[in-house]
Amino acid sequence: MHGLQHPELFRTQAYVGGVWLDADDGAGLAVADPATGTVLGRVPAMGRAETARAVAAAEAAWPAWRGLLASERAALLRRWHDLMLAHAGDLARLITLEQGKPLAEAHGEIVYAAGFLDWFADEAKRVYGRVVPSPWPGRRVLTLRQPIGVAALITPWNFPAAMLTRKAGAALAAGCTVVAKPASKTPFTALALAALAEQAGFPAGVINVVTGPAEAIGAELTGNPGVRKLSFTGSTATGKRLMAACAGTLKNVSMELGGNAPFIVFDDADLDAAVAGALASKYRNAGQTCVCANRLMAQDAVYDAFVARLAEAVSAMKVGNGLEAGVVQGPLVSAEAVAKVEARVADAVAAGARVVCGGRRLGGQFYAPTVLADVEPGMRVCSEETFGPVAPVLRFADEAEAIRLANATEYGLAAYFYARDAARQWRVAEALEYGMVGVNAGVVSTEVAPFGGVKESGLGREGGAEGIEAYLETKYVCLAE
Ligand SMILES: NC(=O)c1ccc[n+]([C@@H]2O[C@H](COP(=O)([O-])OP(=O)(O)OC[C@H]3O[C@@H](n4cnc5c(N)ncnc54)[C@H](O)[C@@H]3O)[C@@H](O)[C@H]2O)c1
Numbered sequence: 001m002h003g004l005q006h007p008e009l010f011r012t013q014a015y016v017g018g019v020w021l022d023a024d025d026g027a028g029l030a031v032a033d034p035a036t037g038t039v040l041g042r043v044p045a046m047g048r049a050e051t052a053r054a055v056a057a058a059e060a061a062w063p064a065w066r067g068l069l070a071s072e073r074a075a076l077l078r079r080w081h082d083l084m085l086a087h088a089g090d091l092a093r094l095i096t097l098e099q100g101k102p103l104a105e106a107h108g109e110i111v112y113a114a115g116f117l118d119w120f121a122d123e124a125k126r127v128y129g130r131v132v133p134s135p136w137p138g139r140r141v142l143t144l145r146q147p148i149g150v151a152a153l154i155t156p157w158n159f160p161a162a163m164l165t166r167k168a169g170a171a172l173a174a175g176c177t178v179v180a181k182p183a184s185k186t187p188f189t190a191l192a193l194a195a196l197a198e199q200a201g202f203p204a205g206v207i208n209v210v211t212g213p214a215e216a217i218g219a220e221l222t223g224n225p226g227v228r229k230l231s232f233t234g235s236t237a238t239g240k241r242l243m244a245a246c247a248g249t250l251k252n253v254s255m256e257l258g259g260n261a262p263f264i265v266f267d268d269a270d271l272d273a274a275v276a277g278a279l280a281s282k283y284r285n286a287g288q289t290c291v292c293a294n295r296l297m298a299q300d301a302v303y304d305a306f307v308a309r310l311a312e313a314v315s316a317m318k319v320g321n322g323l324e325a326g327v328v329q330g331p332l333v334s335a336e337a338v339a340k341v342e343a344r345v346a347d348a349v350a351a352g353a354r355v356v357c358g359g360r361r362l363g364g365q366f367y368a369p370t371v372l373a374d375v376e377p378g379m380r381v382c383s384e385e386t387f388g389p390v391a392p393v394l395r396f397a398d399e400a401e402a403i404r405l406a407n408a409t410e411y412g413l414a415a416y417f418y419a420r421d422a423a424r425q426w427r428v429a430e431a432l433e434y435g436m437v438g439v440n441a442g443v444v445s446t447e448v449a450p451f452g453g454v455k456e457s458g459l460g461r462e463g464g465a466e467g468i469e470a471y472l473e474t475k476y477v478c479l480a481e
């Protein structure tokens, strides 16, 4: 099945309460390969009733799961991690088939995704309370850290494995049980991960994966009082709607939302390093990541050289089906995504931008990796999240202008800059209003560091020592003799 070594990983049913299920009415959603348009298979089109049963299964499983020793939860997470790596080839192939990224990138995502399970297996054993010097004789003051409860995890299509394990690893380590809803474009990766979790020995109901129309499932996950936590990764617009929907039952929410990353090249930068960093940051996953460089900006003295070297490297990129050897950019996720990118480039050109390379469709859902010069901040390709392989390059005169331009957005997820002067590195890193800053680095994502944004890029952090906090409550206990 689809060239998998272990065809049993290709699951076309949802996973609820330890059982593989169809939708109640048998309805299904087709999932297509973005490179070819071929239908890979169908998954259940579940609604509120099935989702409510998944929440009930997670609630039923919670007491025993939270009652396990931290080391017992950690052991299961580690076993899941090991199974992910043992099946990395099949999991990477599934990602490329349903999401489109090149196989090498997909394999990198599996290693990154498994890293969260390994990381949180350790973090599970570091959930500490505190004993506070008492203000009263005969009383003791202490805190306990306890799991929030059933966590709903809603994830996007661009990293179908990593966005799930970045949440599930932390939630499960904390002692929560989970109901996950993957993006309808990329459900097979999540279902394969559920199959491996089942194989690892997670008890029934601890991990549940429901598939189907987002609105119906979302209405249940945001409205059901049995769900105490909602962790969402996706667009800012959707995140705002879900956050509002959670208000009715006052759910604890984590939001990993959109971005508009500046990528600043100062005149003291190592230009070769800056070009390499721009390639990695801008064109990873065909530009379809929340932390991709969205606005590149080069100081006047290095502008022409940076644009020329970047365009030369971009022009050499091989675009095609992610399963083909040597391909470094796959298709965009949908025809709508291609149309959006094409419209942003047309808007920029109409306003005076110059296409240095690319700037055209390549047929199907493929779009040429593109560099635009003579760009102005007011162009939509700068003011909005492009989510495609387009690098608009702005000019700036000095450090103050660079920081002003970089911070002039409602987003605040990731920012990058290249400079060799140490004092400048500190000044600029502190002045940028973002949750994550890469200094002479174009990709900074790792399971060991807190990932997240400020302003309208989100609430909370995932990964790092901070990631498990999202799934814990602090209880104050006053103990009188
Ligand atoms: N900050 C991060 O870590 C991060 C990571 C990846 C993607 N993103 C952002 O996500 C966006 C692209 O992903 P996308 O197109 O999948 O985003 P999206 O918001 O359209 O969808 C994200 C998820 O939400 C679901 N969803 C949509 N409406 C829903 C509803 N009413 N109820 C319940 N679920 C609903 C979708 O089915 C999907 O599973 C970009 O803006 C990108 O920046 C952010």
Ligand SMILES: O=C[C@H](O)CS(=O)(=O)O
Residues within 6 Å of the ligand: 158, 159, 162, 288, 289, 290, 291, 445, 451
């Ligand atoms: O889209 C953004 C994801 O968070 C991907 S990554 O964590 O930057 O790899």
